[in-house]
Amino acid sequence: MNIKKGDKVKILAGKDSGKTGKVLQIFKDKNKVSVEGTNLMFKNMRPKKQGEKGQRIQFPAAMQISNVELVCPKCGKSTRGGFKILETGKKVRVCKKCKEII
Numbered sequence: 001m002n003i004k005k006g007d008k009v010k011i012l013a014g015k016d017s018g019k020t021g022k023v024l025q026i027f028k029d030k031n032k033v034s035v036e037g038t039n040l041m042f043k044n045m046r047p048k049k050q051g052e053k054g055q056r057i058q059f060p061a062a063m064q065i066s067n068v069e070l071v072c073p074k075c076g077k078s079t080r081g082g083f084k085i086l087e088t089g090k091k092v093r094v095c096k097k098c099k100e101i102i
Contacts, residue, residue, distance in 0.1 A: 002070060002081035002093055003033060007102075009068040010078040011038055020071060024060060032062035039063050074100040 003009060003023060010020045016038040025034040041061040047054050069078045072095040081102060084094045093102040 002083070003065060003068065008071040008073065009033070009035060010071050011035065011063075011067060012069055013067040014039065014063060023068075025062070026065075027062055030062070031065050033065045033068055034060050034062045035068065036060060070102070072098060072100065072102060074098055074102075 003026065005023050005026055007023050008020060009023055011017050019038050021035040021037045023033055024036050027033070037060065039061045040058050043057045043059060045055045045057055070081045071078050075095060075098040077095075077097050079095050079097045082094045082096050083091055084101075085091050094100070095102055
């Protein structure tokens with residue numbers, strides 16, 4: 001999985017296709033990702049105490065990780081991320097278009 005929390009991604013499919021946003025959460029077991037400001041859903045919350053009003057809470061729902069693509073911070077293009085092993089033996093993520101370390 002080459003997408004991590006805090007990365008900037010572009011949405012490829014769905015109602016928000018073409019938008020970009022920051023990754024908030026990753027669900028590795030379900031292969032899903034939650035992106036800031038996209039795929040927004042509403043949740044109706046019941047009042048907890050008597051006399052209180054109920055609420056409608058808006059939150060970004062999770063989407064398939066195959067529907068998002070990493071945006072390179074150096075060149076600004078959406079790209080498939082690759083991996084490269086440095087001379088020190090450290091494995092790093094690399095942009096496939098500009099060959100820079102992400």
